[in-house]
Amino acid sequence: MSVMHFLYSSLDKREIYEENVKRRGGGITEEKKNCVSSLTNLPFFQAAVRTFTSSSARRAATDVHPGYGQIRGTMNKFQVDNGMPIHLKGGVFDNLLFVSTCVLNAVGLSMTLGFIYDMSFPKKA
Structure with missing residues (x-):
C-alpha cells in the first residue's frame, strides 16, 4: 500500500476538501460573489449571454442538411405497415x-x- 493511498484512506473527504480550500486561500468570499453579481447585471453581458445561448438553438432549427428530407422520406417508406x-x-x-x-x-x-x-x-464395383 502506498503512502498516498494510506494518507487519503485515513482522512475523510470533508477533511481533504477543507485542507484544499485553506491552501488556496479560502473559499468564495462575499467580495467575489458581489463582483460576479455586478458583472451579470451589465446590459452587454446579458445581451452576450442571450446571443450565445439562443443563437445555436435557432441555427440548429433552420440549418438542416438537404439530404435530411430524402432520408426522412425513405424512413417513412420503411415504416408503413402494409x-x-x-x-x-x-x-x-x-x-x-x-x-x-x-x-x-x-x-x-x-x-x-x-x-x-x-x-x-x-456404386458397386
Whole structure:
C-alpha cells in the first residue's frame, strides 16, 4: 500500500476538501460573489449571454442538411405497415435479391441431398 493511498484512506473527504480550500486561500468570499453579481447585471453581458445561448438553438432549427428530407422520406417508406416484410420494402431490387437467394439455397440443398444419397448407396464395383 502506498503512502498516498494510506494518507487519503485515513482522512475523510470533508477533511481533504477543507485542507484544499485553506491552501488556496479560502473559499468564495462575499467580495467575489458581489463582483460576479455586478458583472451579470451589465446590459452587454446579458445581451452576450442571450446571443450565445439562443443563437445555436435557432441555427440548429433552420440549418438542416438537404439530404435530411430524402432520408426522412425513405424512413417513412420503411415504416408503413402494409404487411410486407422489411427486407422486401426496398422495391424490385430487394425482391430480386430475395428470389435469387432462395434459388441458390434450393440448389445447394438439392446438391447436398444428392451427395448424401450417393455416399449412402455406393456404386458397386
